[in-house]
Amino acid sequence: MKNKELQKSRMWKYFVEATADIIREEGYDKVTIRKVADRAGYNSATIYNYFSEVSHLVFFASMMFLKEYTEDVAKTMEKVSKPIDKYLLAWECFCYHSFQKPKLFHAVFMMDLGDYPENMLEHYYAKFPRELVHFPEELIPTLMERNMSKRGRSALELALQAGEISDRNVDAINEVTILIWQGMFNNVLNHRTKYQPDIALKKTMRYITEIVRNEKVLLFNDETMEGK
Incomplete structure (x- = not known):
């Protein structure tokens, strides 16, 4: 240099x-x-x-305060082998840490950053590469993506390839699970609920798990939604 x-x-x-x-x-x-x-x-x-x-x-x-979360999700991913199980455990880790430290996760994943390049995370890790040392190689693209929709979609791709979810529902699963988290997260962040972090976690994961495990609850698709 x-x-x-x-x-x-x-x-x-x-x-x-x-x-x-x-x-x-x-x-x-x-x-x-x-x-x-x-x-x-x-x-x-x-x-x-x-x-x-x-x-x-x-x-x-x-980003300097996210290490506890990234290490936790990396460790958790080692407990299961099926992509859909990894997806659910990743959500559980994300919910747990985001409800415990809502201002931190708002700053990283929700805050309006104005007109700025999409490679902010890449820029950070170029300056602080040590933070990625113990992170699983297959999860680095997910971590580097700030856009939650793209993060969730890339994680579901593995489950789709493994035949654990259907192609017609993957986008709906991605969108609905994010909306569930966002709703609870905004309530926690803005003190609009009396739920303690552990209760918020249980409720959110119950809904997310139901959506992922039981695709029949997704009775709509893009065509039916556009027709309304």
């Missing part, structure tokens, strides 16, 4: 790590460009040479 590129990489890390420190100490709502600049020892204008807006800093800093 050339000296200029090395310096740029170091500066990028300084700002991300400063943001992470603020999140740890004060919380997500307290992150500002000025605070990050002060913590890193630079002026606010310098940050804009590396990040377009504060949401990008929050996103990259939040």
